[in-house]
Amino acid sequence: MKTLKKLFYISILGLFAFQTNAQVLDAPVKIVNRAWEKNESGDGHVSNRQVIPFAHLREADVMWASRVWRQLDLREKMNLPLYFPEYQIRDRISLTQVLWNAVVVEGSVRAFDDEDFVTPLTVASILTATSDSASVTVQSQLDPSIDSVVSSVTKFESKNVKKYFVKEDWFFDRQRSVLDVRIIGICPMLDNYITNNETGEQEFKGLKKLFWVYFPEARSVFVKNEVYNRQNDAERRSFDDLFQKRFFSSYIIKQENVFDRSIQDYEKGLNALIEGEKIKEDIFTFEQDLWEY
Numbered sequence: 001m002k003t004l005k006k007l008f009y010i011s012i013l014g015l016f017a018f019q020t021n022a023q024v025l026d027a028p029v030k031i032v033n034r035a036w037e038k039n040e041s042g043d044g045h046v047s048n049r050q051v052i053p054f055a056h057l058r059e060a061d062v063m064w065a066s067r068v069w070r071q072l073d074l075r076e077k078m079n080l081p082l083y084f085p086e087y088q089i090r091d092r093i094s095l096t097q098v099l100w101n102a103v104v105v106e107g108s109v110r111a112f113d114d115e116d117f118v119t120p121l122t123v124a125s126i127l128t129a130t131s132d133s134a135s136v137t138v139q140s141q142l143d144p145s146i147d148s149v150v151s152s153v154t155k156f157e158s159k160n161v162k163k164y165f166v167k168e169d170w171f172f173d174r175q176r177s178v179l180d181v182r183i184i185g186i187c188p189m190l191d192n193y194i195t196n197n198e199t200g201e202q203e204f205k206g207l208k209k210l211f212w213v214y215f216p217e218a219r220s221v222f223v224k225n226e227v228y229n230r231q232n233d234a235e236r237r238s239f240d241d242l243f244q245k246r247f248f249s250s251y252i253i254k255q256e257n258v259f260d261r262s263i264q265d266y267e268k269g270l271n272a273l274i275e276g277e278k279i280k281e282d283i284f285t286f287e288q289d290l291w292e293y
Helices: 002-026 077-083 095-106 123-130 215-222 239-244 270-289
Strands: 062-073 132-139 147-154 161-173 178-195 202-209 251-255
Touching (some): 062 077, 095 123, 095 215, 178 270, 215 239
């Protein structure tokens, strides 16, 4: 009798242990794309970051200022994190795709036709300007005497944007005693390809302005998108960090002047680059001349 009771208790315990083990084995394993897990609900995750406001600035404290325009070439080595990936890789997209999603897909950021942000652009007008349709006449394979017309539509691709215009203000804030800079607007420049109606091939026709974006408004989008950091893949750096810390390469193409002309209007080639460097040097020299050592 005692033996039967022992066997009964052992079988019950064994069945309980089997069910417990089965529950553990059946529990799904949480999948993470990294060896470490990003804290989706924590403040450190890039998607939960908030824009850090600029330091308070009074007009009376700006004792000197200069407005400049820059050209940012995404093909330069330092700017490659802005250009790549050409197509989305996991949770990373390019700067152009971030702007396209914000302006066209989500509508969270306004787009303007001019650098003074006076004339707004509609999504329909942007889509029309960035698409190219062409009709090509093709001979029938069954009967060469019969021609058929084939229509093709080329849509926007972010990889065709390789340059940006950046409009920024340099100023000296006497309240903080610093030479500071703030980006006012950015403009992606699209490689303009036109379809040849005779051959059906794409022909490059120069650069075309896509739209102007007011940078302070776009910061709320930039701060929530991660950019690749080639020095440390574990550091969560956003596009807003990249712009605020000046982790990009560019050259000056214009300084505000009485004629409202760019450097290309009076200098060409290497001389234009030298003129841009001279303007940059003059800005930093101004700050140095304010101090006595």
